[in-house]
Amino acid sequence: MNTTHATASATPDAPVRFDTKIAVLLREDLETWQRLNVTAFLVSGLGTQVPEVIGEPYEDADAVGYLPMFRQPVLVFESTKETLTAAHARVLARALPRAVFTSDLFTTGNDRDNRAAVRAVPTAELDLVGLAVYGPKNAVDKVLKGARMHP
Numbered sequence: 397m398n399t400t401h402a403t404a405s406a407t408p409d410a411p412v413r414f415d416t417k418i419a420v421l422l423r424e425d426l427e428t429w430q431r432l433n434v435t436a437f438l439v440s441g442l443g444t445q446v447p448e449v450i451g452e453p454y455e456d457a458d459a460v461g462y463l464p465m466f467r468q469p470v471l472v473f474e475s476t477k478e479t480l481t482a483a484h485a486r487v488l489a490r491a492l493p494r495a496v497f498t499s500d501l502f503t504t505g506n507d508r509d510n511r512a513a514v515r516a517v518p519t520a521e522l523d524l525v526g527l528a529v530y531g532p533k534n535a536v537d538k539v540l541k542g543a544r545m546h547p
Contacts, residue, residue: 414468417536418442418449421483421543423525424474430525431546434497438528439470441495446530475543480524486539487529488519497526 420435443450443466451467475483487494500513500523514522529539 415533416449416468416531417533418466418468418470418530419473419528419536419540420470421473421475421480421527421529421540422546423477423480425477426525430502434526435470435472437501438495438497438526439466442466442493442528442530446493449530472546473540473543474546477524479542480527483529483539483541483543484522484524484527486541487527490531490535490539492529492531492535492539494530495528496522496524499523499525 420438451464453464454462501510504510
């Protein structure tokens with residue numbers, strides 16, 4: 397199901413507006429390096445399962461090619477642990493595409509161990525430090541209720 401819709405005004409140079417949102421919610425007590433690491437890991441999952449969020453490849457004036465990236469902005473938010481836990485419950489209830497990062501993942505060193513660390517903990521007991529979500533703007537806004545834009 398393609399849920400991405402872009403709208404553009406009548407002029408070809410007008411900005412494209414999306415009725416969807418890509419958002420990352422980080423726990424406010426993370427160190428700077430953790431915030432960057434968690435954000436990168438979380439958004440990497442969205443493009444694998446929601447291919448419509450990926451734009452076209454890039455090319456510079458010398459015809460050197462570059463990988464495609466998200467075709468819309470990624471908004472980064474922060475919140476308390478409690479707000480993050482509530483957002484996780486809301487994203488599950490709305491069945492939106494999502495990715496999670498738990499505190500246990502800071503101690504693992506590879507994808508297999510990361511997946512095992514998440515699999516070992518019941519949903520309600522996950523020690524979440526980050527959540528990525530994609531979907532219609534209004535649904536994502538409801539998931540993020542109580543969070544604030546990252547400074």
